[in-house]
Amino acid sequence: MNVEMNRDTQPGRFAGRVAMVTGAGSGMGAAVARQLAAEGARAVILADLNGEGAEAVAEELGAGRAVQLDVAAAAAVDAVADDVLREHGRLDVLVHAAGVDDPEAKQRIANALVEGRPPEVTDRLDDAAWQRVMRVNLDGTFHVLRAAVRAMRPVGAGAIVVVGSSSAFDTPVGYPHYAASKAGVHALSQAVAKEVIASGIRVNVVAPGPTETGMAARTPEVLRTGFADPRVRPYATPEEIADIALFLASDAAANLVGAVLLANGGRFTV
Template sequence: MSAGTELTGRFALVTGAGRGIGAAVVARLAGDGARVLATDVDPEGAETLAGQYPAQVTVRELDVTDAGAVESLVEEAERTLGPLDIAVNVAGVLRCSDVTDLSDEDWAHTFAVNTGGVFHVSRAAARRMAARGRGSIVTVASNAAGVPRAGMSAYAASKAAAVMFTKCLGLEVAARGVRCNTVSPGSTLTGMQRAMWAASGAEDEAAAARRVIEGDLAAHRTGIPLGRIAEPEDVADAVLFLVSDRARHITMHDLYVDGGATLRA
């Protein structure tokens, strides 16, 4: 874990904090001195982080698809915990299906979380940050937003929308001192990745990971040039950089963290 002090005195909101990338982001921010409001629709997993950082991490339940709940939580947090300096959108869902078999419910739910949730949280944060003249918003998207993936149309489209939304927001609030960036991971060892492997009938995790690293010509998918699957901490480190003063002149940027898998297409 990070053990710096660069973010000491800053207050961050993280969604999807109960597991995977979200939990890694909370740990990185807290480890670098920030106070963190860790939120998730199922916040139980984030309680472990609160135990590790009792003076820094506060856990709350939050459904990012509920605009009213988001606004209420951000308002309460600013009143009781302090002004929000950082917001990180990690909450996301993946519903895999060919387009011809994709249900209306799966399409709508994917967009409600992956795009609507980003809108609700970013809007609530940006309103307050812009009024104070400072702040940083990071959206965790996906390299699938830039490269077509078979069976992932809803996910890819929702993440592409989230990327462009975040860039547009960044343009609107740049003059008021708020930076907005995205981090786009590739295959990462999370529960979402493992569930996708299980659904595809993978015999074991090592074999499934090896196929991702090697690529799949039949699925029109390149491998990973760096030869490894990402860990959640790899993505969290990119987030930590973008919210820090080291990235003070970076906004509207989409940082790919995928080991070169998209060949930056």
């Protein structure tokens, strides 16, 4: 295994465990997959809509295998989970980092800032844009949670971590569909967490603020500049968010159930 350990890696923390990561082709998902492999996971399934991206990350990991997956497709999610069980007999850890934003809405917000006027997004938001964000972010989370619970409940153990967003709390102006989708993700995850803890399955959420991912790279510069507040920490790295996600997935977080950990560098508290 040729994975370099970062300063926060704890060798053996996930020794022998079978893990699956969605959105693993880049950003936070890729960072989680790398760290799982570095910490002893015997198998890491890297799922991403961008199959080539997932394959590139998997090649770094001695325990990695890539699959192309659209989390909005329920049958495809179920099929991947079934394949994991057939190949490995169990699924111990699931980190769900797949999600989408809306570059067009971001550009409208940016244009309004440059022109010194309030954003006008909601009345121009068409059904397709709304449904795309909801289908991937909210429906996709349901599909992944359901498949993971089906895999974990028979063995009475497992840890699921969902990547939400601080946008669920501060509800950015001009970004109603994204904020609503992530608020739904948080509520869905917490409701499932209360149900499945009786079966030994823990579900928790990390809610990042601005993080240096491909999604952030597509954010217009005027919006990125708005996040550059010297009074708070700068953009998080994917590895910093991965550290939090894997703490939640680890035995050290045994008493955390239905938690939503806000990881926004001090931009606001809830």
